[in-house]
Structures are given as structure tokens and as C-alpha cells.
């Protein structure tokens with residue numbers, strides 16, 4: 513049955529289902545509190561725990577990690593916040609199962625290495641918990657499908673915590689897209705371009721795996737075994753909102769091409785010497801991976817993945833339509849009908865101020881000091897408010913699966929010699945009739 517649906521959906525040309533998207537209920541229930549467990553208190557989980565403890569509508573009831581140092585960090589934060597009534601799960605890799613089985617939790621937030629996301633999210637949904645998962649929500653296509661199907665079967669929502677959807681300029685651009693400044697959208701670009709050779713923590717260290725610390729313990733291994741865009745969601749999440757993906761539009765095909773891999777090897781040789789054992793490691797992940805998507809409405813999207821070469825950080829956003837263009841790297845926009853000088857860029861910042869999103873206007877002070885320029889406040893806020901109101905989160909399981917699936921599809925395309933692959937429709941046709949929902953209110 514399951515396979516039938518997957519096969520049908522993958523080969524379907526997009527017949528619309530008659531069912532519209534779940535309507536959001538906008539009502540305030542400020543007296544409600546959300547009882548949460550946190551799984552994974554590494555670099556990311558530590559910051560998230562701080563934000564959870566800052567809220568007056570969240571009770572942290574359980575923390576879980578396999579690293580004693582991480583647990584100590586968690587305990588310290590909870591102590592400082594005066595929280596005493598919480599469980600600690602730190603004995604073994606599958607201790608998370610005891611967390612999700614607790615009957616005094618509404619939700620769990622998962623901030624562990626990628627390979628743990630799907631197993632943990634699935635267990636949590638099956639135990640009747642609302643689930644928030646760090647990016648990406650899954651590694652394989654099978655996992656993406658299983659998350660969608662399990663969310664449908666259990667009626668438990670699963671939200672991927674894609675914080676960049678809430679970046680202030682990104683939300684202003686979303687307003688501008690919806691106000692028609694760009695005209696009809698034609699093309700978008702995005703990516704994850706971030707020199708992560710620091711992932712070999714304590715740079716200029718050259719260790720990864722069990723000998724390393726932080727994300728180098730697990731993340732670098734993906735560069736050894738995989739060749740594809742392994743981290744697409746910071747870019748494709750916002751772009752999907754611009755393009756109404758799964759809300760009237762959808763991705764149809766994907767092609768991916770990888771360059772040769774040199775960056776990590778060179779880093780090891782430079783900092784550890786040609787005799788270092790890691791100098792013999794063969795890295796599979798091309799240093800620059802370029803992915804092209806086509807959309808049902810005729811737009812194209814280019815996604816870049818570039819984490820193993822020296823470079824300044826950039827998410828590479830570009831939005832282009834019949835009336836104008838935004839280029840994030842240039843911090844510039846151009847609108848044929850509005851820009852003062854033809855063919856000349858103008859600064860994007862005044863537009864950000866003019867089209868500032870209602871959420872940002874409302875919560876600027878709450879977001880102050882939250883990670884990544886404040887956007888981390890919004891993504892947690894969105895999840896917590898959805899749980900309180902018992903409404904679908906603004907990034908639902910279909911978006912989470914779609915955005916994460918880019919990785920596995922990109923690996924497939926590269927393995928096939930850059931051949932196009934069909935993008936699965938996780939919504940089973942509902943993409944055509946689902947109503948737009950992201951960023952519509954000033955509440956969450």
C-alpha cells in the first residue's frame with residue numbers, strides 16, 4: 513500500500529486532490545504551557561535550551577544526550593533557571609526512547625546528528641508527541657516518506673526547525689514577493705556556502721570521528737561517504753516559501769553536479785602533514801555541488817553546497833521575476849518600475865525596513881539576543897505556539913520532507929552521472945490546492 517502510493521506519486525503528473533490545506537485557527541491560548549523534552553545538547557541544542565528557558569510558556573521536563581559534558585551544560589542551564597523537576601537520560605544511544613515515552617511531555621525537540629533525526633522523530637510521533645527536528649529532518653528518501661506517513665497515521669505534527677525562513681530580510685523579501693514587486697517569479701538561487709573546515713574543531717586540527725569534538729565527530733563523515741547537497745534546507749526552505757512550493761506549486765525534477773573534492777584533503781595536509789593518517793582518507797563529497805530544480809509553474813531554482821573550501825559565509829539568495837531581482841550577496845535589489853536609475857542596483861536595506869514582516873515588528877525585543885540575528889527565537893516560537901493552539905506548525909511534515917529530500921535526490925542524480933531525477937510529491941496531489949500558510953499572521 514505504502515509503496516503503491518510512493519510509486520504513484522512519483523510517476524504522477526500532479527493530479528490535484530480536492531482536499532484543501534488545513535485552515536489555521538488563530539486564537540490566543542496564552543494560559544497554556546508546553547511541556548518539552550530536549551534530545552541533543554551540543555552546539556545547537558545548548559542555544560535552543562537557553563531560548564526554551566527564556567520562555568514563560570515552556571516547561572523543560574527532560575534532557576537527553578550521550579555526552580556527559582553536554583548533560584553537564586544542560587544541567588547548569590536548568591539550575592541557573594531554577595528548574596528542578598526534570599529527568600536526565602544519558603546512559604545509551606537509545607535512551608531517547610524513554611524520553612518520548614514519558615507521559616508528562618507534549619513535545620520533544622531533537623538537535624542531534626542528522627542520522628538520528630528520523631529515528632527519533634518517528635519514535636516521538638508514535639508516542640503521541642509533537643516533534644520539532646533540527647535541519648535536515650532526514651537523510652534518506654525512505655526516511656522522508658516514513659516521516660510523512662507516520663505523521664499522517666499518528667496525526668502528530670513534525671516541524672523541521674528551519675530558522676532561515678525567519679531571517680528578517682528573508683521575511684521582508686517574502687512580503688515583497690507577495691506584494692508583487694518582483695512581478696511573476698521566474699528563478700531563484702540559494703545555498704549553503706560556509707567554510708566548515710572548522711568542523712575539524714580546534715582548528716588547525718585535522719581529526720574527525722570519535723577522536724574529535726563537536727560536529728566534527730559526525731558531520732565530516734558525511735563528506736567521506738556521500739556525494740550530493742547534504743545540507744540544502746537553509747536555502748531551499750525560504751525559496752520554497754517564495755515559490756509557494758506545496759502550496760500551489762511543486763518541485764518536478766532535480767539534477768545535481770559535483771566538482772572534484774580537494775578542500776578537506778588539502779586542509780589535512782597543510783595542518784597535519786602529508787603523513788597524517790587522515791591524509792589517506794578519500795573524501796567523496798565534491799567541494800562545490802550545484803543542483804537545479806524545475807517547478808510545476810515553470811520556475812527554476814539553483815542550490816549551491818560549498819562547505820570545504822576557504823570562503824566567507826553566504827546563503828546565496830537570489831530572487832528574480834518579471835519586474836525585479838534581489839541578490840543577497842550584493843545586499844542589493846533592482847526593480848524596473850521603482851529603482852531610481854535604470855540598470856543600477858540599489859541597496860536592499862531600505863526595502864527591508866519598508867516591508868518588514870509583521871512578526872518581526874511585533875517580536876523584535878523578544879528576538880533580541882536569540883541566535884543567528886534573532887531568527888532562532890521565531891522558529892522556536894512558531895513551534896511552541898502551534899503546540900499550544902493545537903494547529904499545524906507553519907513548517908509541516910510535507911515541507912520538512914520536501915526540503916530534506918533534496919539531499920538524497922542530489923546524491924541519486926550525481927550517482928547517475930548528473931541525470932535528472934523525478935521529485936516525489938509528498939503531498940499526494942494536495943500541493944495543487946493547499947492554501948498558502950507560512951508567514952500570514954503576526955502571531956507565529
Ligand SMILES: NC(=O)c1ccc[n+]([C@@H]2O[C@H](COP(=O)([O-])OP(=O)(O)OC[C@H]3O[C@@H](n4cnc5c(N)ncnc54)[C@H](O)[C@@H]3O)[C@@H](O)[C@H]2O)c1
Nearest residue numbers: 552553554555556577578579582605623624646647726727
Ligand atoms: N538551524 C541551524 O542554524 C543549525 C545550526 C547548527 C546546527 N544545526 C543542526 O543541529 C543538529 C546538531 O548539530 P550540532 O552542531 O549541535 O552538533 P553537536 O555534535 O554539537 O551536537 C549533537 C549532540 O547530539 C548528541 N547525540 C548524539 N547521538 C545522540 C543520541 N543517540 N542520543 C542523544 N544525544 C545524542 C551528541 O552527544 C551532541 O551533544 C544538526 O542536525 C545540525 O544540522 C542547525
